[in-house]
Amino acid sequence: MSGETFFAKAGMGAKVHGAALVAKDGFSARYDLDRMRGVFSRADHKLAGESYVGRVLVLDAAKGGVATAWMLHEMRGRGVIPAALVLNAVNPIMVQGAALADFTMLSGFDLDITQAIANGAMVEVDPTASRPFIRVL
Amino acid sequence: MNFTPEEQALRAGECGPAAQWAIEHQIKVGDYLGARDFVPVTQAHIMADTESLGEAGVKWLEGLARLPAHERRVRIPTITDPRGTDFAAAHRLKQQPWMLELERRAIAALEALGVLMTNTCINYQTIMAPLAGEHVAYGDTGVVIYCNSVCGARSNFEGGPSALAAALTARTPRYGYHLDERRRATLLIEVGFAPRELDEWGALGALVGRLAGDYWQVPALVGIQRAPASDEIKHFGAALASYGSVALFHIAGITPEARRLDDVLPAGASVPSHEIGAADIRAFAASYARAIDSVDVVVFSAPQLSLIEMAQVAGLIEGRQARIPLLVVTSPQVKGDADRMGLTARIEAAGGIVLSGMCFYQSYARELAEANGWRRLATNSAKLVNIIGGYGYRPVLMSMPACIDAACDGGRIAR
Numbered sequence: 001m002s003g004e005t006f007f008a009k010a011g012m013g014a015k016v017h018g019a020a021l022v023a024k025d026g027f028s029a030r031y032d033l034d035r036m037r038g039v040f041s042r043a044d045h046k047l048a049g050e051s052y053v054g055r056v057l058v059l060d061a062a063k064g065g066v067a068t069a070w071m072l073h074e075m076r077g078r079g080v081i082p083a084a085l086v087l088n089a090v091n092p093i094m095v096q097g098a099a100l101a102d103f104t105m106l107s108g109f110d111l112d113i114t115q116a117i118a119n120g121a122m123v124e125v126d127p128t129a130s131r132p133f134i135r136v137l
Numbered sequence: 138m139n140f141t142p143e144e145q146a147l148r149a150g151e152c153g154p155a156a157q158w159a160i161e162h163q164i165k166v167g168d169y170l171g172a173r174d175f176v177p178v179t180q181a182h183i184m185a186d187t188e189s190l191g192e193a194g195v196k197w198l199e200g201l202a203r204l205p206a207h208e209r210r211v212r213i214p215t216i217t218d219p220r221g222t223d224f225a226a227a228h229r230l231k232q233q234p235w236m237l238e239l240e241r242r243a244i245a246a247l248e249a250l251g252v253l254m255t256n257t258c259i260n261y262q263t264i265m266a267p268l269a270g271e272h273v274a275y276g277d278t279g280v281v282i283y284c285n286s287v288c289g290a291r292s293n294f295e296g297g298p299s300a301l302a303a304a305l306t307a308r309t310p311r312y313g314y315h316l317d318e319r320r321r322a323t324l325l326i327e328v329g330f331a332p333r334e335l336d337e338w339g340a341l342g343a344l345v346g347r348l349a350g351d352y353w354q355v356p357a358l359v360g361i362q363r364a365p366a367s368d369e370i371k372h373f374g375a376a377l378a379s380y381g382s383v384a385l386f387h388i389a390g391i392t393p394e395a396r397r398l399d400d401v402l403p404a405g406a407s408v409p410s411h412e413i414g415a416a417d418i419r420a421f422a423a424s425y426a427r428a429i430d431s432v433d434v435v436v437f438s439a440p441q442l443s444l445i446e447m448a449q450v451a452g453l454i455e456g457r458q459a460r461i462p463l464l465v466v467t468s469p470q471v472k473g474d475a476d477r478m479g480l481t482a483r484i485e486a487a488g489g490i491v492l493s494g495m496c497f498y499q500s501y502a503r504e505l506a507e508a509n510g511w512r513r514l515a516t517n518s519a520k521l522v523n524i525i526g527g528y529g530y531r532p533v534l535m536s537m538p539a540c541i542d543a544a545c546d547g548g549r550i551a552r
Contacts, residue, residue: 010169026382030189031527034503042527061351063382064524065278067499069296070189077193091352091382092170092313096299099165 005135006116008086009108011127012095016104017137018083021055022119023047024112027085027094028064029071038080052082056125058117058134061089069093072101084125086134088113106132138167138310139174147306153208155201155250159302166299167310176272176291176311181211181304182260184218184276185247185297186499187239194297195243202249209250211304216255216264217247218277219441219468219496226492231508236501252304256494257468258440261288262367264470269393272315274303278378279371279440279520285385287370289393291315294352294384313353314385320394322357322387322402324349325410331362332418334536335372335446338365339519340421341413342373346381348411357387357401364391368443375440376519422534425522426550429533432513435459435544437537438466438497439521446537447475447491451483453541459488460547462509469494488544497521502528515540515550 023046026032034041038053062068075081083104085094090107098105104125109116113134117123122137146152147160163175187195201209222232222240244254255264258277261284267273269289275281276295284290293313295303303309313319326345332338345356356377365373377383387395395401402408437450442465450465465484467475472493475481481491497505498521506512506529514530516522517540522532533550535543543550 012165012169028527030498031524033527034529041529044526061382064379066184066276066294066296067186067189069298070185070191070194073197073298074189074191074193077191089351089353090169092166092293092299093296095166095169096162096296099162099169100298 008106008132011106011132013104015126016083017124018056020121020123022058024114026063027059030067031064056084057082058086062091062094069097072097076101156305159305162302170312172310172312175308178272178274180273181215181300182275183300186221198246202246211251212307215252215304221500223492223495274309276300279375282374282378323355326358327412328360330415336517338369339372339376340418342376343380343519346377349381349383352382359389379520379523431548432515434462434511435540436464436516439518442467444471447480451480454487457545459544463489463544466492498524
């Protein structure tokens with residue numbers, strides 16, 4: 001897997017790297033997270049109990065309501081935030097939230113990105129490239 | 138993106154730094170989502186509760202509020218989603234002074250920008266429903282899906298920062314549900330029954346939302362046996378938006394863009410198709426009720442209750458007494474009428490707590506649970522059931538009458 005690169009349709013934010021936290025599940029800051037403790041808190045989320053702080057989250061689709069648009073900024077303010085979010089499907093809220101928080105995000109792949117990246121793999125995420133990508137290190 | 142001379146002026150800062158920030162934010166979003174230009178909008182609706190904003194968001198709003206008056210004012214009618222408290226009842230919920238102080242600061246900042254503090258997620262029932270074809274910038278997923286689907290208006294989910302940006306520039310990037318081609322059905326749902334209670338309409342929305350799965354899906358429903366009332370379709374849409382992140386649906390023969398199914402799904406078009414029956418609705422509710430035989434609190438919220446729902450609660454609890462906390466959450470607009478008509482007094486005489494201008498899950502729900510010892514929660518809102526688990530609650534979805542029975546029976550759930 002090392003060196004494998006997956007190109008996204010869109011990206012924003014700065015280049016980052018970190019350990020991937022991967023699941024075939026959705027993402028909503030309001031619905032899924034205990035933002036004070038920095039863990040997934042929804043009991044039936046596949047990452048329930050896992051810390052997301054500093055991790056590159058590789059998930060299926062943006063879910064839920066509009067609160068994430070503020071919450072990424074709030075999480076950034078306290079420094080309890082993932083390193084990046086990599087999604088198969090994004091919704092406008094996640095884009096709006098990432099834009100306000102200067103948060104790194106990629107979305108839209110030719111394959112199911114949650115099946116392509118192994119949980120725990122070290123990855124590089126570069127949304128500044130002419131073709132934004134995630135690469136397994 | 139292509140820009141008009143007015144948009145170039147906004148970018149150049151000729152209308153001040155707030156509008157300049159706003160249009161640059163909108164360009165980032167528009168570029169990401171493939172917008173080619175902007176579309177003028179007539180109204181904005183901002184979700185900005187302090188549980189979401191936090192200290193960082195409130196400080197950010199206060200920075201805008203300190204600008205000179207002519208540089209900070211919104212340019213179109215701009216209203217707000219529910220807040221994180223009802224100041225008049227905060228002590229009854231055991232909310233902390235710091236929560237109220239943060240709310241006061243956020244309200245002061247938003248008012249300085251010229252925002253009207255309507256504090257409601259049912260503006261389409263109480264303030265000013267948009268017209269078919271009207272382009273708007275609404276926050277709150279329930280507001281967006283109702284106004285897109287039932288009113289025929291055009292909005293994407295606009296989170297607080299983006300709704301505020303639209304208010305400051307009077308426009309929004311033209312992508313998603315502002316475009317004709319995005320409003321066509323992408324999946325077909327055959328429903329061979331009509332839900333009866335509000336919780337059943339919510340459960341149907343939840344099941345369709347799970348099938349849809351993401352924002353870009355537009356379900357079209359056929360086979361609904363009667364036209365729903367506004368409150369019924371409100372619960373359906375709110376749950377569909379919550380479970381599926383869906384912003385637009387059609388119901389053949391009922392919603393305005395789908396007078397006939399062919400209007401949104403041309404003959405011969407092939408899309409995935411699913412069936413949902415009454416048994417699926419029962420199974421959905423049962424999936425939450427398993428292993429819970431009593432609850433600590435009953436909550437009617439999400440969306441806020443209409444005047445009609447307030448009257449229903451008052452009628453059902455008449456002559457009875459709630460033995461556990463029973464929270465009934467409505468908008469400030471409905472609360473005034475409910476007070477005047479005696480509905481508030483009737484509900485509170487029976488032990489209920491009527492709350493105004495807030496929403497349960499936007500009001501520090503985790504801290505409320507800890508302060509009040511609430512863990513198991515009954516509600517008739519499928520949307521609330523979906524959200525509140527993330528705050529540590531174990532929710533049960535039941536009808537409004539069953540919820541009131543549970544409240545009056547010390548929390549015990551009848552089987």
